[in-house]
Amino acid sequence: MQQLIRLPVMATLAGLLALLPGRPAAAGDRDRTPPAVAAAARAPGGVVGEAGPGAPGIPLRTLADKYHLNYEEEALSGRVRLTSGGPSLIAANGMSGVLVSGRYLALTERVRVRDGEYYVPASGLPAIEAALATASRPADAPIRHRPELGEGRDPLLRVVLDPGHGGGDPGTHGQRGQVEKEINLDVSRRVRALLVAEGITVLMTRESDRALAAQQRDNLRLRAEFANAQGAELYVSIHTNANRQRSLRGFEIYYPRDEYRRERVADAAKTTSIPPAVLGTTSAPPDAVKPVLWDALYDEYYRESRELADDVRAAMKRLPTNDRGTRAAGFYVLRWSHCPAILVEMEYVSNATGEAALARSEYRQEIARAIAAGILGFKRKFDARDRNNE
Numbered sequence: 504m505q506q507l508i509r510l511p512v513m514a515t516l517a518g519l520l521a522l523l524p525g526r527p528a529a530a531g532d533r534d535r536t537p538p539a540v541a542a543a544a545r546a547p548g549g550v551v552g553e554a555g556p557g558a559p560g561i562p563l564r565t566l567a568d569k570y571h572l573n574y575e576e577e578a579l580s581g582r583v584r585l586t587s588g589g590p591s592l593i594a595a596n597g598m599s600g601v602l603v604s605g606r607y608l609a610l611t612e613r614v615r616v617r618d619g620e621y622y623v624p625a626s627g628l629p630a631i632e633a634a635l636a637t638a639s640r641p642a643d644a645p646i647r648h649r650p651e652l653g654e655g656r657d658p659l660l661r662v663v664l665d666p667g668h669g670g671g672d673p674g675t676h677g678q679r680g681q682v683e684k685e686i687n688l689d690v691s692r693r694v695r696a697l698l699v700a701e702g703i704t705v706l707m708t709r710e711s712d713r714a715l716a717a718q719q720r721d722n723l724r725l726r727a728e729f730a731n732a733q734g735a736e737l738y739v740s741i742h743t744n745a746n747r748q749r750s751l752r753g754f755e756i757y758y759p760r761d762e763y764r765r766e767r768v769a770d771a772a773k774t775t776s777i778p779p780a781v782l783g784t785t786s787a788p789p790d791a792v793k794p795v796l797w798d799a800l801y802d803e804y805y806r807e808s809r810e811l812a813d814d815v816r817a818a819m820k821r822l823p824t825n826d827r828g829t830r831a832a833g834f835y836v837l838r839w840s841h842c843p844a845i846l847v848e849m850e851y852v853s854n855a856t857g858e859a860a861l862a863r864s865e866y867r868q869e870i871a872r873a874i875a876a877g878i879l880g881f882k883r884k885f886d887a888r889d890r891n892n893e
């Protein structure tokens with residue numbers, strides 16, 4: 504497996520965006536923006552206000568006003584976000600397209616900045632307005648961004664289950680011989696069986712008692728890479744907890760902290776293809792656009808990770824143990840998964856009662872049932888939103 508190991512990609516989003524054609528590095532640079540695009544003249548009369556003679560297109564502020572969107576300029580990345588509870592639009596200087604509610608909309612001309620104002624080409628206005636109107640129909644429906652898994656079939660979830668540890672890394676253990684790596688694998692297999700029975704595609708980072716790599720860090724990295732390479736739509740890592748404080752019992756569910764975003768975006772743009780449903784096409788977007796797309800997708804992934812954590816928690820509450828809640832964490836596998844991701848700590852094996860429960864196959868099945876029910880609950884809401892979106 505060694506040949507698969509890559510160095511972490513540390514390129515920054517700002518660095519990638521600097522590669523965009525026509526991006527002014529600073530305000531003083533802006534005069535270099537090409538002069539007015541003639542297309543302004545073709546702007547549909549009065550739709551969002553007239554573009555003045557010589558204007559490089561339609562000012563994004565005008566669109567923001569019309570659709571009651573907040574206008575937010577990100578000076579560092581040379582980007583503008585128009586947001587609201589409903590539709591959103593992201594544009595970056597020099598990009599020949601915009602993101603409307605997470606979907607990439609190609610334009611025949613580039614987004615321009617002039618005197619600090621962002622302009623979209625007038626020729627693209629009808630398409631942009633149509634996309635904003637469509638996106639504003641169900642007020643808060645998140646965008647569908649899952650890969651299509653088959654023609655003419657209902658969309659399926661592709662879940663990656665990650666049984667923590669394995670091989671030379673046993674994880675933690677209890678006083679009576681219960682070992683984390685073995686419990687994690689057994690419960691993961693049970694979750695898989697339950698999800699497969701519901702028609703969900705399930706992939707596992709390991710199927711047996713093995714490490715993915717000799718070094719711990721590579722091992723974790725490969726788990727996330729596996730999920731990304733497999734086009735995972737959900738990533739669920741399954742672990743068993745331990746603490747010196749032997750009285751602790753219960754489950755905890757972690758979702759990723761919103762951090763390392765720039766590194767994650769840069770990594771995703773290099774290593775992972777953008778789900779075709781985001782683009783509305785299977786052809787790859789221009790490289791310069793990928794970081795912007797991934798950044799927008801992460802907003803959704805963070806939100807959905809929390810939602811998935813809540814759903815699994817709600818199902819696990821039925822277990823005869825303590826509900827220790829959901830928390831944000833910077834776990835490696837969560838940080839590098841380019842999809843909604845959670846990590847479940849099922850129970851404390853360091854607690855005598857907890858270990859006794861974990862030793863019983865009936866209890867493992869109960870835990871598996873709860874985790875699967877949480878994932879299915881998430882899927883149901885997700886699918887319902889997809890239908891509303893169509």
Ligand SMILES: [Zn+2]
Nearest residue numbers: 667674742743
């Ligand atoms: Zn663990």
